[in-house]
Amino acid sequence: MNHSILSASALLLGTSALFGQGSAFQTPGMPRQVYGPPKEGTSQDNSGQASRFSSVFNPAFSFVGDIVGDYRSGGEEVGWNAELRALEFGAQAWVDPTAWAYFTAVSDGESLDIEEAALHYKGLGERHTLRVGKFFLDFGKQMQTHIHELRTLERPLVLREYLGDEVSGTGVQWDHWFSANDTTAVRFSLGAFSSLLPEHEHGEEEEPEAEAEVAGRKSIGNLNYSARVTGFTDVGTNGTLQLGTSARIVPDFAFVDEDGGGEVGGLDNTVWGLDVTYGWKDETATKSFTAGLEFLVNSGDVGAELGAAPGDAPIVADGTRTGWLLFADHGLDPNNSIGLQISMAELADADKTEALEIEAYYTRYLSEFHRLRFGLSTLDVDGADESFRAAVQYTFFVGAHGHGVNW
Amino acid sequence: MRLLTLLALVLLGLSAQAAEKLKVVTSIPDLADLSRRIGGDRVEVQSICKGLENPHFVSVKPSHLVAMSRADVFVQVGLSLEVAFVPGLLENCGNARIQPGRPGFINASDGFAAIDIPGQVDRKLGDVHPQGNPHMNLSVEGGAVMAANILKGLCAIDPAHKADYEARHAAWTRELEAAQQRWKKLGEGWKGRKVCVYHQEHAYLIRGYGLVTLGSVEPQPGIPPTPASLASLIATLRKEKDVCLLAVAWARRSELEEVRNQAGVTLVELPNMCAGLPGTESWIEMMDLLHKRLAEAFGPQKGT
Ligand SMILES: [Zn+2]
Numbered sequence: 001m002n003h004s005i006l007s008a009s010a011l012l013l014g015t016s017a018l019f020g021q022g023s024a025f026q027t028p029g030m031p032r033q034v035y036g037p038p039k040e041g042t043s044q045d046n047s048g049q050a051s052r053f054s055s056v057f058n059p060a061f062s063f064v065g066d067i068v069g070d071y072r073s074g075g076e077e078v079g080w081n082a083e084l085r086a087l088e089f090g091a092q093a094w095v096d097p098t099a100w101a102y103f104t105a106v107s108d109g110e111s112l113d114i115e116e117a118a119l120h121y122k123g124l125g126e127r128h129t130l131r132v133g134k135f136f137l138d139f140g141k142q143m144q145t146h147i148h149e150l151r152t153l154e155r156p157l158v159l160r161e162y163l164g165d166e167v168s169g170t171g172v173q174w175d176h177w178f179s180a181n182d183t184t185a186v187r188f189s190l191g192a193f194s195s196l197l198p199e200h201e202h203g204e205e206e207e208p209e210a211e212a213e214v215a216g217r218k219s220i221g222n223l224n225y226s227a228r229v230t231g232f233t234d235v236g237t238n239g240t241l242q243l244g245t246s247a248r249i250v251p252d253f254a255f256v257d258e259d260g261g262g263e264v265g266g267l268d269n270t271v272w273g274l275d276v277t278y279g280w281k282d283e284t285a286t287k288s289f290t291a292g293l294e295f296l297v298n299s300g301d302v303g304a305e306l307g308a309a310p311g312d313a314p315i316v317a318d319g320t321r322t323g324w325l326l327f328a329d330h331g332l333d334p335n336n337s338i339g340l341q342i343s344m345a346e347l348a349d350a351d352k353t354e355a356l357e358i359e360a361y362y363t364r365y366l367s368e369f370h371r372l373r374f375g376l377s378t379l380d381v382d383g384a385d386e387s388f389r390a391a392v393q394y395t396f397f398v399g400a401h402g403h404g405v406n407w
Numbered sequence: 408m409r410l411l412t413l414l415a416l417v418l419l420g421l422s423a424q425a426a427e428k429l430k431v432v433t434s435i436p437d438l439a440d441l442s443r444r445i446g447g448d449r450v451e452v453q454s455i456c457k458g459l460e461n462p463h464f465v466s467v468k469p470s471h472l473v474a475m476s477r478a479d480v481f482v483q484v485g486l487s488l489e490v491a492f493v494p495g496l497l498e499n500c501g502n503a504r505i506q507p508g509r510p511g512f513i514n515a516s517d518g519f520a521a522i523d524i525p526g527q528v529d530r531k532l533g534d535v536h537p538q539g540n541p542h543m544n545l546s547v548e549g550g551a552v553m554a555a556n557i558l559k560g561l562c563a564i565d566p567a568h569k570a571d572y573e574a575r576h577a578a579w580t581r582e583l584e585a586a587q588q589r590w591k592k593l594g595e596g597w598k599g600r601k602v603c604v605y606h607q608e609h610a611y612l613i614r615g616y617g618l619v620t621l622g623s624v625e626p627q628p629g630i631p632p633t634p635a636s637l638a639s640l641i642a643t644l645r646k647e648k649d650v651c652l653l654a655v656a657w658a659r660r661s662e663l664e665e666v667r668n669q670a671g672v673t674l675v676e677l678p679n680m681c682a683g684l685p686g687t688e689s690w691i692e693m694m695d696l697l698h699k700r701l702a703e704a705f706g707p708q709k710g711t
Contacts, residue, residue, distance in 0.1 A: 127476065127501030177501075179473040232469040237457070240468050284657035285460035333659055334464050335631045367630045406466075 059093030059102075060400030066148040067394045075379065075387025084109050086148055092400065098123035101133075104146070113199075115146070115168055129175040137167040137196055138175075138189045138228045139246040140275045140294050141406075148395050151329060153375045157343035157357035158323035162271050162298040163248060164198025169224060183234040187407060189227065196224035196248050210255040210304040210314035212267075222252040232407050235278070242277040242407060255301075260310035267301035267316060288331035295324045296345075303348030321346040335365045347381070355381040370396035429565060432478040432505075434489045435462060436682035437544045438515055440690045441554050442482060444579045446561055449568050450480075455492065458683025461657035463629065465492045467499075475500035478511070480564060482557060485514040486521055488541035513560035515553040519543050522614060523607070544680065545697070546611030547590060550583055550690055586691045593698045600705050601650045603640070603672060605658040608679060612697070621647060624654075624662055632662060644670035651704045655679035675704040 050056055069082035085108060092102035103117035118133030136144045142159060147166065155165050171193030180186050195214035214224060230244030247270060254265040277292040298321040304314040323345030331337040341359045346352040359377035366372065373393040380386045431452045433439040439454035446452065455471050456462050475481065475496050483489055497506060504511040521539025543549040558576045562569045598617035604610075605624040613620055622643050626636040644650055650672040654663050656679060667674045677700055678684045681693035 122501075126503065177472075177499075179476060182473055183468075183470040185469040185472050232472075234468050234470045279466075281466065283457065283459045285456075285462075285464045285466070286657045286659075333631075334461070 057093070059091040061089075061091045062397065062399035063090070064088040064146075064148060064398070065394075065396050068153065068391055070389055070391035072387065072389045074385050077387075086146075088115075088146065088148070095119065106146075115166065127177050131173040131175065131191075132171075134168055134170040135173070137163065137169060137226055137248060138173065138191065139163060139167075139226060139248055139271075140244065140273045140296075141242075141277055141292060142294075143167060148393075151327065151339055151363070152341050152359050152361055153373065153377070153391050153393055154359075156294075156325040156327075156341060157355060157379070158294070158296050158325050158345040159343075161345045161347060161355075162296050162302075162321070162323065167196060167198050167248075169193030169196040169226075171223070173226070180231065184231060185233075185407075186229070186231045188229045191226040193224045193226065196226060196250060197253065210257050210306055212253055212269075212304075213256050214250065214253045218252065224251070225249040230275075230407060238282065239278065239280045242275070242279075244273075244275045246273045246275070247271065253301075255304035255314040255316060257306050257310075257312075257314055260306065260312065262307050262311055262313040264304070264313045264316055269298070269300040269302060272297045272299070286331075286334050288337075289329070290331075291326075291328040293324065293326050295322070297322050298348065305349070315350075317348055317350045319352075321348055321352060335367075337363050339363075353382045355379065369398070370394070429479045429561070430474075430477055431480045431482065432474045433482040434484060434493055435544060435680050437680050437690045437693070438482045438484065438553060438557070440681055440688070441515075441550070441557050441579075442480075442561075444689075445554060445557050445572055445576050447571060447575050449565065449571065450561070454682070455496075456489075456680060458678070458680050458687065459656040460680075460683075461655075462488055462680070463491055464657075465489075467492050467495055471496055472500055475505065476502050478502060478505050480511045480513060480560060481505035482513040482515055482560070484541060484544055484553075485516040486519075486538040486541035486543060510560070510564045513556055515556045516541075516543050516549075517552075517556050519549065519552040522610060540607055540610045542608040543611060544690075545608055547587065547615055547694070549611065550694070551580070553690075554579060554583075582691060586695065590694065590698045593702045597701070597705060601647055603644055603650055603652045603666070603670075605652070605654040605663065608655060609653050609677060609697075612701075621650060624652075624658070624666060631659075637662065637665065641666060641670045644672055649673075651675045651701075653677055656683060673704055675700055677701070 064086070065084065066086040066088070067083070068085045069080075071080050072078055086106050087109070088104055088106045090102060090104040092100060094100045099119050099121045101119040104115045106113050106115050114134065116133070116135045118131055118135040121130040121132065122128070124130055138144055140159070142150060142156065143163060147155060154160070169191070171191055173189055173191035175187065175189045177185055177187035194216075197212050197214055215222075226246070226248050228244060228246040230242060232240065232242045235241045250269045253267050253269065254263055255267065256263045273294055273296045275292065275294040277290065280289045281287065299319070301316050301318045302321055303317045305317070307313050307315060323343065325341060325343035327339060327341035329337055329339035339361050341361075343357045345355055347355055357377065357379045359375055361373055361375040363371060363373045371394070373395070375389075375391045375393065377389045377391075378386055428451045429446065429449060431442045431446060431450045433442055433452065433454045435456045436454040436458050439452045442450055442452045453474050455474075456465050471492070481497075483493055503509065506512060507514075521541075521543060524539035525537065544553065554576060558572055561572045565572075594616045599619060601619050601621055602613060603622045603624070604613075604620060607623070607628050612618070622640045624632055624637070624640065626632055632640070644666065650670070652663065652666055652672045652674050654674065655677055663674060666672065676684075677697055678687050678693045681687045681690050684696060687693035687696050
């Protein structure tokens with residue numbers, strides 16, 4: 001504790017000293033006078049100092065482009081389309097020996113959103129990580145990934161219905177793992193956030209709807225919480241099995257009719273999930289098989305419809321909804337894989353309408369750094385027409401690139 | 408009672424001795440073999456990769472993470488060979504003792520003169536390795552460099568047993584010298600022999616023995632062939648006689664067979680790391696098999 005206070009004040013002192021250095025003859029924000037040409041073969045000037053114009057401490061940059069062309073029929077949207085779905089720009093670097101920081105900014109060609117901007121602090125001791133900033137919800141196996149990194153074109157039905165398409169919160173999360181035996185690792189995470197509801201995408205809405213919102217200022221008990229525990233073990237020499245359980249808790253939120261002005265507050269919602277994943281690779285590590293199941297329970301105030309007249313409070317649906325997703329993937333070799341994903345969910349309306357989504361996909365990595373995916377999907381909502389989509393996705397990855405541990 | 412106390416003491420002593428062993432984790436089995444040879448009974452060694460795997464595609468398993476978290480020493484080849492799994496493991500294992508720069512981290516390719524270092528680092532060149540061809544474990548000179556780095560690392564972390572490590576390293580070096588004589592003799596007539604490769608694993612041997620590479624099934628390292636690139640490779644190989652197609656277990660069978668059948672080349676299956684193909688438990692045995700298979704493929708007649 002003392003240590004962190006100390007380092008925080010040291011950081012502040014360091015910063016003021018840094019600004020203090022040239023401040024007497026320098027307007028803050030204006031470039032400092034550079035004496036002489038850069039030293040040959042370096043990006044530094046000849047001042048003998050790694051100053052703010054030195055690029056030696058620059059972070060590693062990367063960007064990702066995700067382009068989708070598709071045909072839809074049967075639903076509300078019909079016809080062909082092509083879009084730059086996401087251009088993601090990111091950077092990462094070590095801040096000091098105990099922490100590294102990164103950000104990911106995403107644009108769909110119109111607005112630029114910061115999806116993640118966080119610091120991983122490793123100074124708490126072995127196998128502990130404190131994450132501070134804005135980052136994705138740690139729930140199940142698929143919520144931590146950006147959409148372009150998923151095995152399918154879209155986030156599976158049950159996840160987007162109960163949690164949101166992309167859910168990132170601003171807050172703090174503690175992560176720790178330990179070994180249960182020689183072949184089993186157990187990881188848990190606990191997080192507290194300002195809000196873990198998905199951000200609304202303005203401008204894209206076709207019809208007005210009641211939007212869920214968490215108040216800006218709240219008591220500590222009304223912060224939003226996330227928790228996950230997962231065990232990951234070897235199965236034989238070539239397989240792995242992972243079991244996990246996760247929760248997202250939103251203790252106090254409101255449904256707001258932004259156009260009409262009606263509002264219902266004092267609502268709460270908890271989503272709980274269970275996941276099982278089995279993975280296998282052949283003896284050459286080139287052929288693979290992965291299958292997984294996630295089961296979700298959405299309880300409390302789950303959804304809302306607009307009131308009858310403008311200004312009326314939205315009509316809230318509550319109770320319990322359940323849904324699941326199931327997938328199987330087969331990697332034919334490092335570059336080609338095929339898979340099938342099925343997701344079922346009771347929708348968050350008063351009637352608990354059932355919906356079923358099926359997606360078959362083929363992914364071809366042209367190399368490790370760009371990939372083509374072909375997907376066919378159907379969405380069948382009870383009482384509505386079945387909709388169909390055929391899509392081609394092209395995704396490229398440029399720059400700094402790494403493989404983490406997927407758990 | 409006295410007997411029981413004695414027994415307890417003996418057991419305690421045994422367990423203390425067992426606990427004293429250095430826990431060594433290596434990225435590939437070649438390094439595990441060398442660590443065992445040099446470390447002897449002072450070490451307990453585990454390898455992450457298995458002998459037939461493609462080290463560029465290995466994914467992390469929980470047992471790897473647990474082993475890394477408990478390790479006293481971690482040994483890697485480096486040169487970006489293990490970029491698919493080592494950085495993730497080092498970052499997540501939470502073990503400060505084996506982080507780069509610490510005595511418990513051994514980079515076995517230190518001081519090795521890598522070949523094919525790109526003048527320009529650009530993905531236009533494929534899955535290029537900025538530090539050069541990383542498959543130095545398959546070079547005749549690589550064994551001595553890996554062993555020397557392991558010796559240096561073990562002595563630094565456990566100086567009390569320096570003499571033991573040095574004695575075992577010296578014994579292994581004598582075996583290596585005898586083996587190098589065998590390999591040299593086998594390879595004498597190989598200069599100018601024609602080969603085609605699947606991936607660039609055997610580039611060090613090819614250069615060392617003066618073999619001539621006519622083409623590669625992967626048009627660039629890590630880039631899978633396209634129908635057009637395969638057709639052009641087959642056309643090139645058809646014009647030549649006595650070409651050996653060198654491949655390892657993970658290479659795609661269908662493409663190897665297409666090239667073999669259409670271009671009339673001899674397919675030679677070579678080890679990629681030790682402890683994969685039968686009879687390759689040690690690094691020296693693996694290199695023996697490599698030379699034996701090449702000698703069989705090239706036949707008794709001398710190359711041009
Ligand atoms: Zn390679």
